[in-house]
Amino acid sequence: MNKFSVVIAGGGSTYTPGIVTMLLDNLDQFPIRKLKLYDNDEERQRVIGEALEIVLRENAPEIEYAFTTDPDEAFTDVDFCFAHIRTGKYKMRELDEKIPLKHGVVGQETCGPGGIAYGMRSIGDMIELIDIMEKYSPDCWMLNYSNPAAIVAEACRVLRPKAKVLNICDMPVGTLRRMSQIIGKQPKDLDVRYFGLNHFGWWTSIKDKEGHEYLPEIRDYVAKHGYLTQVEVDTQHMDQSWQETHKKAKDLLAVDPRFLPNTYLKYYFYPDYVVEHSDIHYTRANEVIDGREKEVFSAAERIVEKGTAKNESFSAGSHATFIVDLARAIAYNTHERMVMIVENNGAIANFDDDAMVEVPCIVGTDGPEPLSQGKIPEFERALMYQQVTVEKLVVKAYVEGSYQKLWQALTLSKTVPSAKVAKALLDDLIEANKEYWPELH
Numbered sequence: 001m002n003k004f005s006v007v008i009a010g011g012g013s014t015y016t017p018g019i020v021t022m023l024l025d026n027l028d029q030f031p032i033r034k035l036k037l038y039d040n041d042e043e044r045q046r047v048i049g050e051a052l053e054i055v056l057r058e059n060a061p062e063i064e065y066a067f068t069t070d071p072d073e074a075f076t077d078v079d080f081c082f083a084h085i086r087t088g089k090y091k092m093r094e095l096d097e098k099i100p101l102k103h104g105v106v107g108q109e110t111c112g113p114g115g116i117a118y119g120m121r122s123i124g125d126m127i128e129l130i131d132i133m134e135k136y137s138p139d140c141w142m143l144n145y146s147n148p149a150a151i152v153a154e155a156c157r158v159l160r161p162k163a164k165v166l167n168i169c170d171m172p173v174g175t176l177r178r179m180s181q182i183i184g185k186q187p188k189d190l191d192v193r194y195f196g197l198n199h200f201g202w203w204t205s206i207k208d209k210e211g212h213e214y215l216p217e218i219r220d221y222v223a224k225h226g227y228l229t230q231v232e233v234d235t236q237h238m239d240q241s242w243q244e245t246h247k248k249a250k251d252l253l254a255v256d257p258r259f260l261p262n263t264y265l266k267y268y269f270y271p272d273y274v275v276e277h278s279d280i281h282y283t284r285a286n287e288v289i290d291g292r293e294k295e296v297f298s299a300a301e302r303i304v305e306k307g308t309a310k311n312e313s314f315s316a317g318s319h320a321t322f323i324v325d326l327a328r329a330i331a332y333n334t335h336e337r338m339v340m341i342v343e344n345n346g347a348i349a350n351f352d353d354d355a356m357v358e359v360p361c362i363v364g365t366d367g368p369e370p371l372s373q374g375k376i377p378e379f380e381r382a383l384m385y386q387q388v389t390v391e392k393l394v395v396k397a398y399v400e401g402s403y404q405k406l407w408q409a410l411t412l413s414k415t416v417p418s419a420k421v422a423k424a425l426l427d428d429l430i431e432a433n434k435e436y437w438p439e440l441h
């Protein structure tokens, strides 16, 4: 069996140890000959890199391994790049969340002004990463889950339309896992129909392989409890803020009970509630810095100190398993059905062809083939049109260096109450992001 060479970009990410653990657990499904970690932060890369060196030595010494900040070393001779970079790291995520709150607006990693600011930071780095990949390994596929995925995907469509980049999000997988618990099934037993944008969508059908429809049963549960199942799916989702988000899905469902909502709609349907329940002094970024980041980095440091990983384990979560499924689909033409972010081109019949939408696709050696989701109702369509236009304006603002277009993007966001607030916010965001954004005029 062919063995693959993989580089993880954002090798110092909190997700890297979980992903490597999951790759090692699945070597029979996806054999690896070479594994490299690449990050532009030497210190973060060193801690995670040294710990994983010990993990590999103890579990899979046959895999050639390296960690580096050198793009040439990282990207030479690779078949797959798993990309999860965070331009500006948690320091900037914290500002993305806190600056909007100062203006009474939702402060969130990927939604509203925070997502727009993060998008403006990520586009340049993502395009650079694609160019590096194509320079050193022209046949390599990039499986990208760097956020904000909607804006990054639109930037790839506009700036690198031919690149072998697959944009994905694990929220549909994570929520399907919760749904499967509700009905006592496994995610692999179920096929979904879904339409929307990234972090902005709805399930219209959840069927088993015999064709039985479970949506009504799941809806009855979600109407009472949201997606709260109390079974530990992903460790960080036991955090208070995620528990509240899963619970809040019941109020999202109430707005249109025909479909099962993505939890991220909370920031668009109930921004007032979100702001009221936010603490400007302690946002999700702080929770992650004090939680996941500390846990992962302390575990890595303990491994290095002891010289063994025998008593440590990293949790993989649904985020990680999704990636092996996708890599296998490309490598072995498995025709796996997966929800992905792709150019619409008719998949949603009454939506723009050039919109980056999130729909189920059949994935094989040539990439994803979107499945037709038919026509969508006016309410969802109008919401999606507003949001996709925000995302397109951000990319245009980046490309043209346009202050005006970014102001329009913020004004159009459903999370922002007026052009006045949008302008004040924009000026604060420009100041905070001057190290990262192109100059706007």
Ligand SMILES: NC(=O)c1ccc[n+]([C@@H]2O[C@H](COP(=O)([O-])OP(=O)(O)OC[C@H]3O[C@@H](n4cnc5c(N)ncnc54)[C@H](O)[C@@H]3O)[C@@H](O)[C@H]2O)c1
Pocket: 009, 010, 011, 012, 013, 014, 015, 016, 038, 039, 040, 041, 044, 045, 084, 085, 086, 087, 088, 089, 090, 125, 144, 145, 146, 147, 148, 149, 168, 169, 170, 171, 319
């Ligand atoms: N699509 C999804 O569903 C999904 C799910 C989870 C996380 N994510 C995303 O994955 C990314 C990582 O998340 P995290 O919480 O582990 O963040 P993190 O800050 O722990 O890790 C990101 C790493 O990327 C590195 N980095 C930044 N710019 C880089 C560049 N240009 N080249 C190489 N490395 C670079 C940073 O130094 C850091 O070590 C984020 O973008 C996050 O939003 C996406």
Ligand SMILES: O=P(O)(O)OC[C@H]1O[C@H](O[C@H]2[C@H](O)[C@@H](O)[C@@H](O)O[C@@H]2CO)[C@H](O)[C@@H](O)[C@@H]1O
Pocket: 109, 110, 147, 169, 170, 171, 172, 173, 174, 175, 234, 236, 237, 284, 288, 317, 318, 319, 320
């Ligand atoms: O606040 P964070 O950093 O914990 O999470 C933000 C990310 O949340 C989603 O990803 C989840 C995923 O849904 C879940 O199944 C599991 O794997 O954990 C992930 C991280 O919590 C979302 O899809 C990402 O885009 C966000 O970055």
Ligand SMILES: [Mn+2]
Pocket: 149, 168, 169, 170, 171, 199
């Ligand atoms: Mn996501």
